[in-house]
Amino acid sequence: MPADPLHRAATPQRSTTSPPPSGPGASAIEVRRSARRRRTVSAYREGDRTVVLIPARMSEAEEQRWVRVMLDKLAAKESKRAPGDAELTERAARLSAQYLDGRARPASVRWVTNQNTRWGSCTPAEGSIRLSHRLQGMPEYVVDYVLLHELAHLLVPGHGPRFWRLLEAYPRTERARGYLEGVVAAGRLPHLPGERGE
Numbered sequence: 001m002p003a004d005p006l007h008r009a010a011t012p013q014r015s016t017t018s019p020p021p022s023g024p025g026a027s028a029i030e031v032r033r034s035a036r037r038r039r040t041v042s043a044y045r046e047g048d049r050t051v052v053l054i055p056a057r058m059s060e061a062e063e064q065r066w067v068r069v070m071l072d073k074l075a076a077k078e079s080k081r082a083p084g085d086a087e088l089t090e091r092a093a094r095l096s097a098q099y100l101d102g103r104a105r106p107a108s109v110r111w112v113t114n115q116n117t118r119w120g121s122c123t124p125a126e127g128s129i130r131l132s133h134r135l136q137g138m139p140e141y142v143v144d145y146v147l148l149h150e151l152a153h154l155l156v157p158g159h160g161p162r163f164w165r166l167l168e169a170y171p172r173t174e175r176a177r178g179y180l181e182g183v184v185a186a187g188r189l190p191h192l193p194g195e196r197g198e
Contacts, residue, residue, distance in 0.1 A: 029071075031063060043070035045137070050074065085110040088147070092129065095148050099169045104151035111136065119180065120146045122153035129154075138179070145176030 028049045033056040043052045052070050054063060089109045096104040107127030115121060115132040122129050129150040135143050148170050156163040167173050 029067060031067065033058070041066045041070060043074055045074065088131065091144070092147055092151060095144060096151050099148060100151060100155065100166060104154040106151065106154060109147070120150045122150040124154050124157050127154060138183075141172040142176045142179050145170060145173060146180075 029052060030046075030049050031052045031054060033054055035056045037053060037055045039055065041052065041054050043050060045051075050071065052067050054066055058066070088111065089106070092104075092106055092109045096102050105127070106122075106129045109129045109131070111133050112130045113133045115130065115134075118132060119135060120129065120131045129147070131143070131146060131150070135146060145167075148167065152163055152166040155166060
């Protein structure tokens with residue numbers, strides 16, 4: 001659910017609730033109360049936080065109930081949008097065929113929730129590729145770039161000139177890197193793929 005620009009520009013009263021129960025979608029929750037907001041409740045993701053906008057007059061109990069309702073709605077919306085592991089595997093096969101002559105053949109490709117300092121990782125010896133769940137919801141060309149980056153590691157383990165030549169075939173490499181740099185600059189993740197060992 002998109003951010004409400006009126007409430008983002010104003011200086012709403014704020015209170016922070018505790019995170020939801022642990023799990024793949026767990027994140028910090030910030031509740032923003034607004035005197036201008038009369039009846040509506042909305043929520044959106046902001047980096048690693050979930051922001052819930054509620055009327056200022058709402059009781060603590062109503063706040064807790066609406067936080068749960070909005071978390072469920074966001075999770076349902078995101079699960080429809082994010083491809084599953086099977087779709088990710090198919091996507092990897094398409095990208096390998098299109099940009100790497102089909103030479104990169106991963107044994108497994110999956111989303112993981114334990115990568116907080118990387119966009120993706122690859123273990124060439126096992127043929128396994130893991131993408132951070134934080135990529136879910138980002139533009140497809142960005143996910144494709146990170147996936148292609150990890151596929152290229154199946155062919156060239158390091159980040160030398162030979163590795164980067166493999167990525168030259170992907171026409172949106174620079175655009176995707178720019179997008180990820182913007183996310184990094186916003187403080188969502190500490191570095192880009194290729195700046196540290198994958």
